[in-house]
């Protein structure tokens with residue numbers, strides 16, 4: 001475990017925005033999780049779990065929060081990228097499946113490359129998603145017909161009420177870009193997960209991923225500083241289409257703007273010479289929500305998580 005005082009948070013996020021926290025606690029092992037309650041007593045502040053920071057809009061200034069970074073599954077004891085652990089096989093309706101244990105801190109792109117090499121399908125819609133496994137589970141991330149939660153067989157979590165424990169499929173509730181535990185808890189942190197992936201031909205999987213990535217690259221600003229989609233798609237609708245029709249594409253405040261490529265991506269122009277301010281991001285989001293409500297009578301729900309989020 002490592003505790004860092006007053007970390008700057010912007011570098012941890014893909015949007016490159018946000019102030020600083022009271023403290024950052026880095027966790028590398030299950031033993032570190034056991035010591036977490038004591039560490040939180042020392043640091044104080046409201047606990048916030050950080051993955052890859054690719055779905056976060058962090059406010060500016062000094063935030064009275066402690067950022068917890070579960071890094072299990074990112075590196076092994078020698079400092080090399082940690083590998084997923086194959087636990088066994090199960091039969092599925094679509095053929096044999098492999099059960100894989102992955103740490104919450106493993107990067108999704110690393111896991112996808114590993115899955116291609118080993119011919120394991122299910123996650124290929126997540127190509128181009130830059131987060132960690134724990135963040136992908138927390139957001140039930142997905143695209144192109146795939147999402148994370150249906151692949152989950154068990155989840156090891158830490159909660160302040162029960163400490164470390166393992167949950168089976170009845171232990172969580174998942175919906176479109178939503179994941180929560182059934183048990184009451186002030187907050188939870190995923191530590192590792194067991195995923196069930198379909199065995200398939202590696203070449204076919206590689207081709208499917210390449211196609212998904214081409215689709216993503218041609219329609220989304222994957223090379224700009226964003227936090228992915230700002231709003232969830234309303235049922236049967238595309239938030240991007242509504243925002244575009246409401247005139248939000250390209251709308252700018254300071255260094256923040258809605259992408260010209262896809263109106264549901266709020267981007268940060270880090271090279272324009274104006275410092276990026278969360279205030280501008282929040283004002284643009286409010287402007288977009290109002291514009292869509294006035295034009296279509298639809299209130300968009302935010303997908304991007306804002307920090308601080310008071311428990």
Ligand SMILES: Cc1cc2nc3c(=O)[nH]c(=O)nc-3n(C[C@H](O)[C@H](O)[C@H](O)COP(=O)(O)OP(=O)(O)OC[C@H]3O[C@@H](n4cnc5c(N)ncnc54)[C@H](O)[C@@H]3O)c2cc1C
Pocket residue numbers: 014048049050051052053054055056070104126128129130131132133134135136137138139140141142143188189190191221222226227228229305
């Ligand atoms: C270019 C780009 C493309 C994207 N494309 C997609 C896409 O196609 N589909 C999609 O669904 N999303 C997409 N996203 C959004 C984002 O990548 C996903 O939501 C991702 O799963 C977030 O993971 P993260 O590790 O970065 O989470 P973070 O941003 O660090 O955190 C997000 C939320 O999860 C919580 N969290 C993180 N780790 C844990 C943990 N271990 N335990 C409990 N809670 C945790 C955080 O507290 C926070 O509330 C995209 C983002 C970018 C920048």
